[in-house]
Each structure stands twice: as C-alpha cells, then as structure tokens.
Amino acid sequence: MNRFLLLCFVALLGGCTLRPLYAGGGKGHVAQTLQSIDIAPIGGRAGWLVRTALEDRMGKGGSGSKYRLEIELDDDITGFGIRSGNAITRERRTLRARYRLVEASVGTVLLDATAGSDVGVDVVSSEYATVAAEQTALERLSRELADQIVSRVGLYASRFPAAP
Template sequence: MKRIASLAALVLSALCVSGCGLRPLYAGGGSGVVATTLTRIEVAPIEGKAGWLMTGALNSRLSAGGATPLYRLEVRLDDKITGLGVRRDDSVAREQRKLRARYQLIDLANGAVLLDATAGSDAGIDVVGSEYATIAAENTALERLSDIVADQIVSRVALYAQRTQAPKAP
C-alpha cells in the first residue's frame, strides 16, 4: 500500500513540475542566449594573488571565444585569514580563510552597470607544526575558494542573461 501511495505522489509531483514553467538555463546549448552572452564577457584585471587565481577561474568558465566583448566583469576581492582555535601555548590551532567578491557586469556600449552583486565562501585550515605545510594548506584553500566564488559569479551572470535576454515563453 505504501508503494502505491509513493508512486502516486511521484506521478502527481511530476505533473505539477511539468507545468511550473521551469526552463533549462543553457537552453540551446552553445548557441543559446546564455552561452553566447557568457562568451562576450571580458574580465577586468584583478589585483593580487587571489585576483590572478580568480581571473583564471573566471576566464576558464566564460571561455571567451575571441568574439568582440559586449560586457566587462569587474571584480574586487577581500581575502582574509582569521585564527580560530588557540592551543595552551597561545599558538593558533585552526584558521578560517574567507574570500568575498563584489562584482559588477558593465555594458561596454554605454558604461551602465547591469549587475552589482557579491559572492563568497570560506574554508577551514588546520595549523600544523610545519610552517610550510600550513602555508601550502592556505594556498590550496585559496585555490578552492577562487573556484567556488567564480562558479557563484558565473551562475549569477548566467541567470541575469537568461532573465533579461531570453525570449519569453508563450
């Protein structure tokens, strides 16, 4: 009896979802509105080591195809490491690395800011006896955080492109 009820609930929910108006973000594949918009974005230079990592992460996701850019993505980063846990000898046992980004999508034709938002993530780092190992862990955390924040930025820009440029469904 429980199986029949579960199956009925599944069928009912599938019918409800089919009529809700959900559309795939990357409809049309590589020639769709979102994909072509993302290839027309240039990433402005970002300062520092975190900026270098973020620029690379964004460029790999936007996959600029050599087309003339229509938009510029300007990103300002805030990268902080904070000590959390303290040992008996007053040394730090754990750190938290926070990477925050404020980004703006700018229309190159008129200089208008089309999207102004923030993204961010954080990672915990164990501080061990070896300073080299701790520095390596901090660098690895920064690389991971750059990828995570770049994914957030590109996802938000893709949603913006879909909402503003996609043809409306009938």
Template sequence: MKDRPLPVAHKMSASLGAFLLAALSLPLGGCGLHPLYAGGESGPAATGLRSIEVAPIPQRSGWLTRNALVDRLGGEHPGATYRLEVELDDTLTGFGIRGDAATTRERRTLRARYRLVDRASGAVLVDATAGSDEGIDVVSSEYATVAAEQSAAERLSQIVADQIVGRIARIMTVTPPRP
C-alpha cells in the same frame, strides 16, 4: 489459485491515487523550469557568457579568481559587450589558540563584490556578492601551513568563480544579451 475480484475499496484507492498523481504533475509543466544551458553553444546562456570581458583583479587571489572566471566564460573576449568587474576581500583569521598563544586553526575567507556592466551604456546589469570560506589546520611545519593556505586560496577562487558565473548565466537566460 483462482483470481478473485478486488474489493471495491481497493479499486477506488487505486483510481484516486492515479488521479492525484496526474493532478499533481500538471503544475510541473508550467513552472517555467528549463535547462540553464539549453541550446548548447548557441543558447542564450552560452552566447551571453561569451560576450563578457573580465577586468583585471589585483593580488594573487584576484589573479586566481580572474583565471577561473576566464576559463568558465570560454576565454578572453576583448571588445565584448559586457565587462565583469570584481573586487575581492581575502582574509586569513587565526583562532583555536593553545596555552602557549600559538594558533592551531585558521579560516580563509574569500568574498567578491562583482558588477556586470554594459560597456556601451555604462549601465550596471548585476551588482551582487559571492563568497566562501575554508578552515585550515596550522601544523608545526611552516611550509605545510603556507601550502595549505595557498591551496585554500585556489579552491576558494574556483568556488567564487562558479558562483559568479552561475548567477550571470541564469540572468542571461532570462534577459538574453543584445545583438
């Protein structure tokens, strides 16, 4: 088969496509995106998270959430620069009522209001909320229903801890902790 020259219109559209691709990729370099955990253990996010102490949180869901937070922050940090204070609202609501007035479905909701406080000055650096919810089937076995409620509390505490640490890590990369 003999090579034929491409039509002029095809050459122009290929050149235009390459030009548009190059032009559109230029703004991406200056958008300010960078990896959250850049620098590894010595990066601003990791260093900032290691400087946080988690205050005790009451109730079983508080214990679960505090443990999840401590795990994500790299352990206990007594004498840390910052203190994370968390207030939880853990609710279990029944709905899906049958004809005999029995509940067939529940919704477990875990909401957290948290504050990151500079221990030296008492200044509140972050005051925000996090939360999640999960549906639970109510079955004829009371044991199975209680187990499902407890499993939901464990999963929700993990989700809420992830939300809190993610938000604080982003803040630590913008405003690194003081030395």
C-alpha cells in the same frame, strides 16, 4: 498506486515554469552572453586564480566584448583556536568578491552583487605544510567564487530575451 502518483507528477510538471539555464548548450542565449563578457584584470594571486577560473567557465571575452565584469576581492586569514603558549591551531580563510557587470559601450552597471566563501585550515608544526594548506584553500575558494559569479550572471542573462 505508483503509476497514479507518477502521472500526477508528470501532469504537474507540465505546468511548471522551470526551464534549464543553459538551454541550447553552447549556442544558447545564456552561454553566448557569458562568452561576450570580458573579465577585467584582478590584482594579486587570488585575483589571478579567480579570473582564470572565470575564464575557464565563461570563455575569454576579448576587446570586442559587449560586457565587462569588474571584480574587487577581499582575502582574509583569521587565526583562532589558541593553545596554551598563544600558538594558533586553526585559521579561517575568507574570500569575498564584489562584482559588477557593466555594459562595455556605455558603462552602465547592469548587475552589482557580492559572492563569498570561507574554509578552515589546520595550523601544524610545519610552516611549509601550513602555507601549502593556505594556498590550497585559496585555490578552492577561487573556484567556488567563480561558480557563484557565473551562476548569478547566468541567471541575470536568462531573464532577458536574446538580442535580435
């Protein structure tokens, strides 16, 4: 019975239109497109972290890049969980990005999307520990945002055939 189910699964899988996003590895169309994107500078510490994470995942574009990625960040920390003395016990750090993939030569916007994530931070009696937790949260959020952006841009690139 198990062999029958396996054969049915394999037969159905053959008709499936799923294909790997990064087919061809570093020489594939999506990887080459990601490497041809120049990431515009992003202000602030959060911007530097997001830009660095994107460069780690996509590679550095450069001045002759075919595309430019423009990103605007919104970094927010909101306190909640109030103690009896009006002291905050918990914070939520939210990092949101609006990003645009632009064709560098003509300035046409090819993709306009958003990404975002948030994380909770415990507020403790040590101010140093709280600031360190907030910074760690920002680093994690920056990596998460970069993953979301690369996935979405990669998906966009996979929908178009390789240029001749």
